[in-house]
Amino acid sequence: MTGATLPTAVGPAAVPGRPFLLADSVTLTRRSLAHWRRDPGPLIASLGFDVVMVLMFAYLFGGALQVPGGGNYREFLMPGMFAMTMVFGISLTTLAVSADVDRGVTDRLRSMPVSPLALLIGRAAADMLFAVVTLAVMVLAGLAVGWRAHGGVGDTLAAFGLILLLRFALVWVGIFLGLVMKGPQAVVGVQTLEFPLGFLSNAFVAPSTMPAWLGAVAEWNPLSATVGAVRELFGNPGWGGDSWVVSHYPVLAVAWPLVLVAVFLPLAVRGYRSLRN
Amino acid sequence: MAAGEHAIIAEGLRKRYGDRNVLDGFALRVPPGTVCGLLGPNGAGKTTAVRILSTLLRFDEGRAEVAGFDVARRPDQVRHRIGLVGQHAALDEVLSGHQNLVLFGRLCHLGTKRARQRAAELLERFGLADTGDKPVKAYSGGMRRRLDLAAGMILAPSVLFLDEPTTGLDPRGRNEVWESVRGLVRSGTTVLLTTQYLDEADQLADQISVLDSGRVIATGSPDELKSRLGGDRIDLVLHNAVDLAVAAARLRLVAGAEPEVDHDRRRVSAPVGDRVGALTEVLRALDAGGVSVADVALRRPTLDEVFLHLTGHRSRAAEEVAA
Numbered sequence: 001m002t003g004a005t006l007p008t009a010v011g012p013a014a015v016p017g018r019p020f021l022l023a024d025s026v027t028l029t030r031r032s033l034a035h036w037r038r039d040p041g042p043l044i045a046s047l048g049f050d051v052v053m054v055l056m057f058a059y060l061f062g063g064a065l066q067v068p069g070g071g072n073y074r075e076f077l078m079p080g081m082f083a084m085t086m087v088f089g090i091s092l093t094t095l096a097v098s099a100d101v102d103r104g105v106t107d108r109l110r111s112m113p114v115s116p117l118a119l120l121i122g123r124a125a126a127d128m129l130f131a132v133v134t135l136a137v138m139v140l141a142g143l144a145v146g147w148r149a150h151g152g153v154g155d156t157l158a159a160f161g162l163i164l165l166l167r168f169a170l171v172w173v174g175i176f177l178g179l180v181m182k183g184p185q186a187v188v189g190v191q192t193l194e195f196p197l198g199f200l201s202n203a204f205v206a207p208s209t210m211p212a213w214l215g216a217v218a219e220w221n222p223l224s225a226t227v228g229a230v231r232e233l234f235g236n237p238g239w240g241g242d243s244w245v246v247s248h249y250p251v252l253a254v255a256w257p258l259v260l261v262a263v264f265l266p267l268a269v270r271g272y273r274s275l276r277n
Numbered sequence: 278m279a280a281g282e283h284a285i286i287a288e289g290l291r292k293r294y295g296d297r298n299v300l301d302g303f304a305l306r307v308p309p310g311t312v313c314g315l316l317g318p319n320g321a322g323k324t325t326a327v328r329i330l331s332t333l334l335r336f337d338e339g340r341a342e343v344a345g346f347d348v349a350r351r352p353d354q355v356r357h358r359i360g361l362v363g364q365h366a367a368l369d370e371v372l373s374g375h376q377n378l379v380l381f382g383r384l385c386h387l388g389t390k391r392a393r394q395r396a397a398e399l400l401e402r403f404g405l406a407d408t409g410d411k412p413v414k415a416y417s418g419g420m421r422r423r424l425d426l427a428a429g430m431i432l433a434p435s436v437l438f439l440d441e442p443t444t445g446l447d448p449r450g451r452n453e454v455w456e457s458v459r460g461l462v463r464s465g466t467t468v469l470l471t472t473q474y475l476d477e478a479d480q481l482a483d484q485i486s487v488l489d490s491g492r493v494i495a496t497g498s499p500d501e502l503k504s505r506l507g508g509d510r511i512d513l514v515l516h517n518a519v520d521l522a523v524a525a526a527r528l529r530l531v532a533g534a535e536p537e538v539d540h541d542r543r544r545v546s547a548p549v550g551d552r553v554g555a556l557t558e559v560l561r562a563l564d565a566g567g568v569s570v571a572d573v574a575l576r577r578p579t580l581d582e583v584f585l586h587l588t589g590h591r592s593r594a595a596e597e598v599a600a
Contacts, residue, residue, distance in 0.1 A: 020386055021375040027383045031369065038412065039371045104367030111331045114384045165344065189317060276335050 021115045025033030028122025029129070032096070034173035036130075047134060050085045051141045057081065057204070058145040060237065067169035078138075078147040079159075079230040080203030083223050085134050086167040087198045090174040091191045093127050097178025100186060101120070116272055124171045131167040150235030159233035162253045166226045169257035179271030194223070195275065203227050206239040219245045229253035282345065284309040284467035285330060290339035292325055292491075299325045299492035300336065307469060307484065309435070312462055314482030315471040318588060323471035324364065327440045330469065331361045339540060344435045359383045359544040360429035361439040364444060366421040367428070370414040374405050374424050377413060381428050402459060404591055417504050419450030426457055430466075437461060437468045443477060455480055475581050477582040503577045505586070512546040513563070514572040521545060527562040543571070548578075 036043055058074050067076045100106045109119060149156045177190055199205070200217060202224040207215035218224060219241070228249035231238040245252065283306045300322045307313040313324050320501040321564040330332040330343055330350040340495040341348040344358035369377050375396050382392030388591065400406045413421065429437060439458065444449040458481055462468055472478055478485050479499050487502070495502060511532070515524055522537055525545050528536045532555065536547035549555035552575050563570055 023386070024384055027380065031372070031380055034376060035369075035371045104365050105369060107328075107333055107363060108361060108367040111356060111498070112361065112381070112384055113356045113386070167496065168551055193487070223382050277335065 017259055020113075021118055021121075022113050024118035025121040025154065027126065028118060029125040031122070031125030033129070043130065046088070047137050048118060050081075050088070050138060051085070054078075054138070054145060056083050065204070067237055068239055069237055070261040072146065073081075074142075074146045074236075075148065075167060075236045076231075076238070077146075077204075078142040079227050079234060079236055080144070082135065082138055082163050083166060083201075083227045084137055084198045084203060084232065085228075086131065086170060087223060088196050089127065090194060091132070091171050091187055092130070093123065093171055093174025094178040094181070094190045096127075097123060097175050098183070099183060102183065103141055105149060110275065111153045118270070120268060120272065121174060123175055124168070127171045128164070128168060131164055135163060147236075151233050153168070155184070155233040155235075157232045158162065159230040162226055162230055162233070165254065165257045166222065169260035169264070170220075172261055172268050176271050177262050179268065179275070197221070198223065202239055208239065213262070219243060222252075222260065225249045225252035225256050282309070282380045283307055283313075283342075284344060285313070285469055286342040287326070287330065288340045288342070288502075290326070290329060290336070290341060292322075292329065293337050298491050300329070303339070303488070303491060304493055305469075305486055307467055308463050309467050309475075310462065311483040312458070312461075312470060312481050314478035314485040315469060315488055316473075316478050316485055317471075317488035317528040318473065321488040322349070323488055324440055325491075326467065326488070327361075327438045327471055329361055331438050332356055333361075338484045357432070358435045360432070360439075362425050362429040362438065362442055365458065366413075366414045366425040368421065368425060372411060374400060374408045374416070374420075374427075375410075377424065377463075378428060378431065382431050385432050387431070387534050395431060399430065399464065402460075403427045404453070419446055419453065422446055422450060422454060423457070426454060429462060433461075434466060436467045436469065440467060441473065442473070443474065448600040451477070462571035469501055475579070475584060477482075483583055487584070487587050495587050498583055500577070503579075505583065509549055509552055509575055510546050511549045511559060512544060512557070512574045512576065515543045515569055516569040516571045518543050524563060524565050525592045526570050527566055527568070528559060530564060532560045 037161070057077050062073045062077070067073045067074060100109075106119070110116070149159070151159070174190075181187075181189070200214070201207075201221040202218060205218075207218040207224070209215075210218055214244075225245075228238060228246065230236075230253070232250065239248070285305060285307040287303055290300045291298060292300040303322065303326055305313070305315075305326075310376045316328060317323050321376050325334065329336045329342055330348060332348055336349070343355045346354040348355055369380065378396035378399055378421060379389075379392045382395050385392075385480065387395060397406070400408070403422060403426065405424060407428070408416070408420070413424065426439075426442065427486065429439075437458075442458070443454050444455065449525070455477070458468060458470070468481075470478070472480060475555040482499060483496065485495075485499055485502055495505070497505075511528070513524060513528065515521060518540060521540065521543065525536045525538050528545055532547035532549050534547050534560050536545045538545050549559075556573070556575060560570065560573065
């Protein structure tokens with residue numbers, strides 16, 4: 001290394017503010033895309049895990065499960081699997097956020113003229129892009145094992161929209177957890193929570209077969225609302241039921257994610273700010 | 278920033294965690310274009326001070342100004358004018374060095390083209406131009422540090438914060454980091470450097486502030502701090518260890534203070550007031566006592582000795598040597 005002086009031509013750029021919010025968000029989203037290109041291993045593993053889950057449930061457990069009304073088990077299975085993969089996304093978000101905090105990258109960005117909002121938007125956009133890829137792979141896996149959507153184009157698109165809306169809500173849960181939990185162990189903790197959150201729903205088992213209180217919890221699970229509404233839109237068999245919750249799944253499939261966003265987006269912003277304490 | 282003002286001003290900074298004052302009336306003034314070394318033991322508050330001045334942390338009381346802007350009121354303006362290099366290399370491990378610098382350059386709003394130019398310039402400058410597409414996780418510790426430093430210099434900041442920049446580096450890596458800091462200061466940047474290595478502060482700093490328990494307990498140039506220990510010291514190395522007692526006795530008479538005796542190195546040393554006078558007198562006395570001297574040196578006290586004197590504990594580097 002030479003002792004030559006550093007070029008000083010680069011001075012402070014323009015004043016910070018809104019004009020850069022979009023540009024910074026795009027830059028940070030592209031950072032994640034560059035990650036996928038350079039190190040696709042973890043993503044392929046994640047997609048592989050999702051597909052293996054489909055195969056396991058379709059061929060391994062499939063024979064043991066009774067489908068309501070005698071319908072096709074795999075048609076019943078897939079809406080639950082779609083929603084489950086969105087739940088598994090939480091730990092991907094948490095992992096990415098907490099890795100940046102642990103390595104000091106978040107601190108470096110915070111000491112730079114970058115809008116804090118851009119960090120959150122960049123993360124959310126990248127995770128949503130990956131959610132779309134995940135959903136596409138899951139649809140192919142579903143089609144391969146015999147799942148079909150029987151609704152019209154509009155209903156089918158609406159169903160995909162609801163699944164992605166659930167993921168969008170969970171992005172903010174993941175960011176919040178990544179900011180408040182410290183260290184890689186935290187991510188393992190989030191991962192182990194995903195299973196009970198997923199299974200304590202109508203995705204695989206009828207809430208009516210659970211103890212009453214557990215069944216109520218399962219019916220109220222935001223995941224159940226999405227799965228219930230999506231089954232209807234796809235024309236896939238479901239559990240039915242006559243409780244207030246079950247009959248309002250189409251509304252709740254929109255309302256629940258909005259509530260989660262309303263709670264966890266401000267919490268994520270606050271978690272980010274509280275890094276200053 | 279007008280000439281003559283200070284690049285960094287801190288007055289009465291206080292930061293409390295629970296009932297513990299991490300900073301307890303911290304004050305600092307650093308003239309532009311100089312290097313200020315913030316020296317202190319673990320837990321003295323060095324990192325907290327840097328995190329506050331670089332807008333990462335709120336403080337409870339006091340006032341701080343960096344590059345002419347109030348840290349609490351105009352953090353956005355401060356962020357445009359500073360670079361921060363923390364204790365751990367804050368880099369994207371998956372991306373290459375070039376991609377890291379382009380990413381941070383874009384976020385400094387240089388635009389893609391200038392960000393690329395700047396990245397290439399900095400890689401060249403820090404001897405990383407040949408790293409190609411290698412991801413940062415494959416870098417050595419020294420390379421990471423250098424890239425980290427480069428990332429802190431994308432905007433040629435008016436104030437650069439370096440928090441223990443050479444911790445964990447081998448001597449070659451440390452020299453490289455020091456050389457690049459010197460280059461940056463030559464081009465007008467003000468540097469606030471925290472370190473536990475006294476030789477690092479001695480090498481780089483124009484001004485040193487010694488921090489203990491959240492407060493600056495001494496400030497001055499390395500030389501000024503050294504003279505606080507009462508001037509120079511004389512070191513005598515003898516040919517024969519058996520002469521150590523006689524030499525110590527003679528030296529005590531001349532210096533008027535109890536000499537330190539190091540048996541392993543056959544060395545006695547003591548503080549002396551009048552440099553050359555004391556030297557002649559000591560040598561004459563030893564000659565008369567029949568003591569054969571292998572080596573003699575007049576030297577300033579080391580910063581390690583100053584540190585021990587000021588804080589009552591030794592620096593980490595000295596402890597490592599002792600252990």
